[in-house]
Amino acid sequence: MKLTVDERWDLIDKIAEQVVKYGEYRYRLKDAIADITVKPLTGIPIAIAVLYGFWSFFGAFAGFFTDGFLVKLFDNHWLPWLQEVFPGKGGWLYYIFVGDPAADNCFEAFGVLTSALFVAIGVVLPAIVAFYLFLIILEDTGYLPRLAVLVDTVLHKIGLHGFAVIPMILSLGCNVPAVIATRALETGKQRFMMAVLLAIFIPCGAQLGIMFKVIPGHVGFVMLYLLAGFFVFGFILDRLLPGKSPEILLDVPPYQRPIAKNVTRKLWMRVKSFFKVAIPFVLLGVIIVNLMYLTGFLGWLANLLEPLLCGWFGVPKETVGPLVAAFLRKDLAVAQLSAIEMTMPQLVTSVVLVSLYFPCVATFAMLIREGREGGLKGVSQYLFGGLGALIAVIFLWGGLIRLIWIILGVA
C-alpha cells in the first residue's frame, strides 16, 4: 500500500495521539543550575572555580605519585642500582643509556634508562592520568558543552566558535588527539587555525607536569603568556587567512552523574594511546640528543645559534640541546633545561621558547596528515602556512618576553 504525503502525516498524527502525553514541562532546580552555568555573568565565576579545581586536582594527584613515591623509587633505588651494574662506566654506551655517572638524581642523569624512563613513567604518567580523569568527569557530567557555550563569544573574536574549546582542552593533555579533534570545526580555515594555534601555544600535559617540577612558581605566568599569544595570533590569522567562520548551533545535554565504568574505560583508552605515542619518542629523543652531544654536533650548533639565542632571546647558548630535543618531546626538553645554569627569567624564557618552538614530531606528523585531506594544496598549506606562523610567533612572542624582563629590570 502506498500512502500520499498527506496520508502519511495523518497517520503520524494518529500514532502521536495514542503514544505521546502532552503536558507542561516543569522547570526544575536542575534546569536552573544548567542555565546559570552558561550565562556569562554567573557562568564565568563557576568556570573559574572548576578550572581551579582542575589545577588543584592535577597538582595534588600528580604530586602524590611523583614526589611521594616515584622520585624515591627512581633516585634512591633505580639510579644507584643501574650505575652499579651497567658495564663500561664512562663509555659512550654507558653515557647513552645511564647518562652522567656522577648524577645523583634521574632528572639530571639524562640517559635512556634514567631520565627518559623517569620522565615517561615518573612524571608524565601521573600527570596524564590526573588530567584525563578530570577531563572525562567534566565531559560525562555535561559541563564541557556548557563551557563551549560560555567561551563562544570570546572565540568568535578570533574566527573560531565555542566547540574550539574541546581541542583546546584536549591539547592540554596531548596535542595529537587535539589536532584530530579540530575536525569538529566547520571550515578549513577554522581547522587550520585551530591546529596551528594549539600546536604552538598550548603545552601538553606531559610538558605541564615537568613545568610544575622545574618552575613551580611561574607556571601560571607562562600559561597566561601563552594564552595571550593564542588570542593575539588567532586574531591576526583570522584577518590574514581567507575563508569563512560560520555560526553554529550547539546541543547542550542535561547534567548527569558520570558512570564509573565509562570513566575508567575512557581513561584506560586515552592513557594507553598516549603512551603508545609518547614512550618511543621520549626514548628516541634521549638517544638522538646524547649522540649529537657525543659527536660534538650539539656544541657546533650551539655556537652557530649563539647570536640568535643570546642576542634576541637572552638565553644561554646551551639551550640549543633542549630545543633540538623539543622536536621529539617537549617534556623532555623542559626537563633538560633544568640542568642548565641560568637565571630564573632565562629559565622561564627558555620554557616559553620550548613551548612556542616547533611542535613535537608526533603532532607535526598529525598536522601533515590533517593537511592530506585537502590533497597537495592542503599539505603545503599545513606545512608552509604552519611554518610561517611558527617562525613569526617564535621571533615576536619569544622576543617579547625578553622585552618584558628588560622593562621589569630583571634581564
Next chain:
Amino acid sequence: MKLNKEMKFEIGRVYFAILGAVVLGIGIAEMLLGVTGRSFEWGIMEMSGEFLLWRGLILFFAGTFYLSSIQNFSDIHQLAKTVMASVMIWIIAGMKIFSMILESIPGGEEGGWFNTLEGFLASYSAPYIPSIFLLPFSLLVLYYIKLVESEEKMDGMKEESQPTGSGGDT
C-alpha cells in the same frame, strides 16, 4: 513546632545572607592578601599559600552569589545561585582536604615509603584555610535542595494522578 514552607525559606534567606556576607568578606581579604603577597594567621585559620588570589576570587564570587540569591529566595533561579555558591566553596575546601589526605600518606623526602603515625596525624593539624571552616555552614543548602526536590516530586505525582492524563514530558 512545625515550620511551614514559607518560614523555612525565610530562615534560609537570613542564614544565607549572613553566610554570604562572611564569604564575601573573606574573599575580599584573600584577594587583597594575594595581590599584596602577604599572609594572615588568626588562631587556627590562615590565609596564605599558592593560589590565594584565585581562592579569594572564587570566594568573592560565591559570596556575591549568596547575597544576590536572598531576594525571593524560594524562587528556583535564586536557589540555583545558592547551590552553585556552595559548590564553589566545596571545590576549594574539597581540593584542600584531598591534597591534605594525599600529602599525609607518603613519607618525607628523606623518610621511608610511608609516613609515620605522628607525621600522618601532623598533616591534619591546624592552621586551615577559611574554606574548610565555611564548608559545614555551606552544607545547609542540601536541605533546601531536598525540600525543593520533594516538592517537585509531589507536584509531578499530582499531575500524573489527574484524570485528563496530561503531565508527562512531551
